[in-house]
């Protein structure tokens with residue numbers, strides 16, 4: 336089957352798992368049709384909107400993305416941890432088609448519909464903890480984070496919010512303030528929202544601290560600089576995503592949660608990237624043995640349709656007055672239909688277990704490589720959220736140029752990988768869980784060859 340821009344326009348493109356599961360390079364990357372699109376992009380789209388892989392995507396599914404030149408690239412990024420169930424998953428496609436033909440929008444705040452409530456029920460059931468829970472739906476991860484902060488402030492009557500080094504929470508004004516890294520997320524875009532404080536993280540590869548030590552350091556900073564009775568919420572990603580897939584030392588997160596409980600502070604786990612089977616559990620919080628008061632979700636929730644949520648303790652969620660939460664598109668019915676189908680896939684296909692298998696393959700490969708290549712400073716992650724941190728072999732200084740060169744070389748050979756990290760020296764692996772072992776291994780071979788060649 337050949338996928339082209341013309342067949343896409345004619346409505347005959349079928350993506351999903353039936354696409355041939357192969358890496359296929361028909362042209363150099365980018366091919367002529369992709370170059371044509373990128374030239375139009377340069378003319379029409381603001382330069383602030385970047386891209387990683389220079390292609391014109393026309394279909395995707397299983398573990399591949401097919402471009403307009405009929406190249407088939409192995410996808411190790413899932414559109415940044417979004418298409419975890421697989422792109423154009425048949426159940427998602429079917430649910431979306433059914434919903435779009437019935438109605439596209441009524442606004443849940445005007446005329447409610449069942450799928451929104453069903454998504455809330457599913458989130459209340461699936462998120463950690465057996466306490467009474469409620470949810471509210473939004474469209475983007477940043478919007479979910481903003482609303483979690485609103486709810487925590489209303490509930491506590493306090494203003495201060497504590498975020499962490501290497502944290503990433505979005506690109507809106509408040510979430511820029513919460514985000515640690517200036518370039519490219521914040522530089523020149525201030526002033527930022529007030530009453531946001533930054534605490535030190537646990538970063539075992541670089542700080543050498545135990546979880547208890549790192550937590551004591553963070554708590555001491557909070558108590559000295561803000562005061563526990565002034566803090567509305569502590570917000571943290573269980574594993575920092577954009578910040579470099581930093582897995583905190585054991586005990587760090589439980590100690591923070593305990594301090595929050597003792598001080599009447601709302602603990603918010605931002606699971607926008609870690610949520611929905613990605614880490615080998617439905618939510619990463621489970622793997623650290625914590626029960627957050629509020630949890631934000633988005634990326635994996637609706638298989639690519641824009642949907643986000645805040646879920647948490649009913650008494651906290653209900654602090655916001657009627658009409659205080661919402662949005663015109665928040666909980667859009669097409670996105671809710673997609674989410675219900677995706678959640679069904681996570682559960683019936685046991686995707687948390689598949690994430691653990693995928694992660695084991697990636698970890699095994701790079702741990703073996705690390706033994707003979709001192710440029711690989713650290714191999715870390717949980718489940719199918721894995722990363723490799725590149726360093727100068729003698730000084731351990733971050734080597735961002737190496738990470739960028741490896742990613743570029745891999746993409747040129749037909750494997751899409753993403754970089755991340757405060758220092759830009761991390762390559763992250765977030766494959767769709769619909770990828771087969773053989774294709775995954777081929778993708779990792781290409782990344783290994785790219786590393787050997789640069």
Ligand SMILES: *Cc1c(COP(=O)(O)O)cnc(C)c1O
Pocket residue numbers: 474475476477478480503504505506572576577605606607608609633634
């Ligand atoms: C991506 C991300 C966000 C922002 O989500 P958007 O949908 O891009 O607004 C927030 N928090 C985390 C942890 C993320 O990874």
